[in-house]
Amino acid sequence: MSGRRQTEEATARLLREAGALLEGHFQLASGRHSGVYVEKFRLLERPPQTDALCRMIADWARELSPQVVAGPTTGGVIISYEVARHLGLRSIFAENAEGGGRSFQRGFAIAPGERVLVVDDVLTTGGSVRDVLDAVRAAGGEPLAVAVLIDRSGGKAGFGVPFFSCLALDLPSYEPADCPLCEQDVPLTIT
Numbered sequence: 001m002s003g004r005r006q007t008e009e010a011t012a013r014l015l016r017e018a019g020a021l022l023e024g025h026f027q028l029a030s031g032r033h034s035g036v037y038v039e040k041f042r043l044l045e046r047p048p049q050t051d052a053l054c055r056m057i058a059d060w061a062r063e064l065s066p067q068v069v070a071g072p073t074t075g076g077v078i079i080s081y082e083v084a085r086h087l088g089l090r091s092i093f094a095e096n097a098e099g100g101g102r103s104f105q106r107g108f109a110i111a112p113g114e115r116v117l118v119v120d121d122v123l124t125t126g127g128s129v130r131d132v133l134d135a136v137r138a139a140g141g142e143p144l145a146v147a148v149l150i151d152r153s154g155g156k157a158g159f160g161v162p163f164f165s166c167l168a169l170d171l172p173s174y175e176p177a178d179c180p181l182c183e184q185d186v187p188l189t190i191t
């Protein structure tokens with residue numbers, strides 16, 4: 001079994017254990033229907049499982065020699081902190097800024113050229129991660145790499161730096177009119 005497959009299987013198992021990987025019939029925020037839904041806070045409320053995944057990110061990132069770890073609020077704060085703990089680094093987070101985007105507040109500072117590992121929980125469109133990368137550059141740091149727990153982007157989010165996910169989930173979703181679960185009258189959960 002390849003290392004990649006082991007990582008993905010271990011991640012899926014941890015998510016199921018935490019009750020974060022739900023199977024059924026869901027209406028997503030986009031209005032589309034899907035047979036699988038990831039409720040990341042079922043994972044993030046469990047330190048042992050969250051820690052196990054953050055350790056995978058730390059093990060991947062170590063050889064890149066990051067100097068700081070940063071994530072977006074809300075879930076990214078937890079991921080950043082846990083990954084930084086494994087690497088013995090500072091953990092900072094970027095919050096919504098007035099006028100859009102994100103910025104480092106609360107006195108968080110990045111030294112000129114400091115190498116920053118950007119992390120988040122679930123990647124969908126990549127907007128939050130891009131905002132953090134922009135905030136790193138604005139603060140004078142160097143975006144080194146991006147790592148997330150779950151990549152739901154279908155491989156479409158490119159950041160121009162090395163990228164890692166504990167699990168890539170390419171989940172099918174359907175317009176309600178074409179949904180096979182609707183066809184089978186499976187009860188619908190609105191997420």
Ligand SMILES: [Zn+2]
Binds near residue numbers: 180
């Ligand atoms: Zn449906």
